[in-house]
Amino acid sequence: MIRKLLRLLLLLGIFVSNATASDSIPLWQKAQEATESGDYEEAYQIYQELSRQRDSIYQQVYGEEIEDLRSVYQIDELKLQNKQHANRLLSYFIGGALFLSIAVLICLFVFRRQNKKLTISRQKLEEAKMLAEESVKNKSLFLSNMSHEVRTPLNALSGFSNILSMEGIDNDTIRECDEIIRLNSDLLLKLINDVVDISCIDLEHMAFNISSCDAVALCKYVVQTMEKIKHTQADILFHSELDSLTINTDSSRLQQVLINLIVNASKFTKQGQIVLSLEQKDKEAYFAVTDTGCGIAPELHSRLFGRFEKLDEKAQGTGLGLSICRLIIRRLGGDIQIDSSYTDGARFVFTHPLAERSDV
Incomplete structure (x- = not known):
């Protein structure tokens, strides 16, 4: 702003110096004297010269002002374009970052879900393996126990039945053999009942008589x-x-x-x-x-x-x-x-x- 004022003052000074005649009398003063003396034509020509010089000065001043404004506008336009370009790049960067973040989150979610399914599958597989091993163990124990437990009362039944078939045994021996046979028969029956019970009670929909x-x-x-x-x-x-x-x-x-x-x-x-x-x-x-x-x-x-x-x-x-x-x-x-x-x-x-x- 100060630079513009100094330029205007300089041009006005040039205008004043140009408006001065060779005898150092200003043109505007000559125009005034011509007007007072009644020489209107000369005063008109002098005023026209003054107007021409003034218009030239103003045209020069306003031309430079317009050039300055045009330069400022071009600079502002470049700044605006640069700012728009930076904003566009920032938008692209933010959008890319959001897209990558969403993609990473989706990948993490899918990974965790698959990992969870895999963990559950492993647990189910481990449980099935343990159940299978337990089943094999139970079957082995069952066969081992039953072979032992059933053999004992059967041997007793067989042995004491043979004794009862012998001749010449007394009544006390018969009663004792009958008692042993009865006890081992009850034991064998209990073993069978236990096996039947454990298989029946395991049935999920077995009804009780309440x-x-x-x-x-x-x-x-x-x-x-x-x-x-x-x-x-x-x-x-x-x-x-x-x-x-x-x-x-x-x-x-x-x-x-x-x-x-x-x-x-x-x-x-x-x-x-x-x-x-x-x-x-x-x-x-x-x-x-x-x-x-x-x-x-x-x-x-x-x-x-x-x-x-x-x-x-x-x-x-x-x-x-x-x-x-x-x-x-x-x-x-x-x-x-x-x-x-x-x-x-x-x-x-x-x-x-x-x-x-x-x-x-």
């Missing part, structure tokens, strides 16, 4: 029956403060559980007591079978309810009894476990809902 039952009366009947056929010197007792307790259950299955628990206790309790107890806790019946036998080591508790698990290889049985008990109790809506806090023998406890469970 009806109303007095648990106290059922427990008393089981204890009286087991006391008559026991193979131990230990007393089998029942204890409960309840006169009666009505529950909805499959009485034959519940009786089977109680008998299995008492039979297991009698195997390891040669003397002392085996006590079946019953009490009510909230909306559940609470059963317990407690013995004063040798007990079970804590490190073996986790194996108790496994199939074909025999903690004492010398004891009779297939190792299916406790497994069958757990299957039955869980189907009836309860649960069974060993009481690890009891140290004077072994105590198995299980719960049973008073009302029928909807999915039984």
